Amino acid sequence: MSGKKLVIDCVTKTFSEKKGGTSTIALRDFNLEIEDSEFVCLVGPSGCGKTTLLKLVAGLEQASSGSIYLDGNPVTGPGRERGLVFQDFALFPWRDVIANVAFGPEVLKLPLAERIRIAEHSIDLVGLSGSIHKYPAELSGGMKQRVAIARALANNPELLLMDEPFGSLDAQTRYLMQKELLGIWNVDRKAVIFVTHSVEEAVFLGERVVVMSSSPGSVKSIYPINLSYPRRLTDAAFITLREKITSDIAAEVG
């Protein structure tokens, strides 16, 4: 396991229904290894367990069998070294931007000056310095997602878990956010697991694209994306890869 940032070893997750006693297998024998500072995108048909996988890695759910290791240590619960960004932002509506971002340092009981310094740095990174005292209700979708990303970054996580973070944004904002995310990743070099249902987004962002098969979810195929950043959506190589992965997923659904 040396050198690997994250190892997902033969993970199975079953959800048992409370009534009737039937159970659903969300993931079966899922294996994946992620390198230090690698950007991995996860695509697959809806309901294939992408979100379940992220929750397992985040420690919010426990695997039914198999193990997950971060830097060689088994994951047993949620922890600050794994930052999570949801599609619907999940900002604390009663906190302004800076207080949202400072949540991590705050629960760590860092001194106030330190919290502010860290939060301001993170907010700077996502380009929201002008709005630090605004409340979530006053922000646009793109801004909210920036806050959520800044909040995750403020904890200086080893691994950033992103669950369709740009799924609810309009196309323009989405494209902008993708480029900004790559910019941040370039500076920070965190390992990222990015879940999306858009193949284009996956090929645009990821160093590797993992295609999942559905019910029960497992790794179907892995595509290394050997295109240099910044990628262009109109490159012939880009389009070829996109089509290949799209038909791969389509075969899975059909």
Added chain:
Amino acid sequence: MVGFALAGVTGIFLGIIIGWWRNARDLLEPIIELLRPIPPLAWIPLAMLWFGLGFKPAVFLIWLGAFFPILLNTVLGMESTPNKLVEVAKTLGAGPWQLLFKVGLPSAAPSIMAGLRIGIGVGWMCLVAAELTGSNSGLGYMIMYYYSTMEASKTVAGMLMIGIVGFLMFIGLKKLEDNMLFWKAA
């Protein structure tokens, strides 16, 4: 005021416990649901037996009237804390107490405030009801007194006073609420 403050403290405290921990809920809810349907007015005789006449039974009745709306709204508010926020707080490193105080409570605050607002109204009604029957001072007593001397205008004046005081308390709480929950408005 004492009764209302007591109701606020006990109602919110119990509400947090019941709304946040499932076990506490299973244990305490049947007891509460048994006591809740009994109208505060039905407690007046018992209150007088326990506490005699005057200040103490009034405090008890106000507490009783205000307690349940505050309790139930607190429970509701705590229970409806969005799971996403709890999860995100966990991944940011929050411990169980931090989850309660930094996520659950602020998230339940609007609901708790609504409970206080309803509670103060019910409490005020109970106070007047208590004065009507078991007291020798206060607005309720005043109404009954002028009723016995057949002075309708002063009876009406007493009723209006009750309305006005209730209204002022409502305004006061609303102001407090607007200050505390400004983040909801925007």
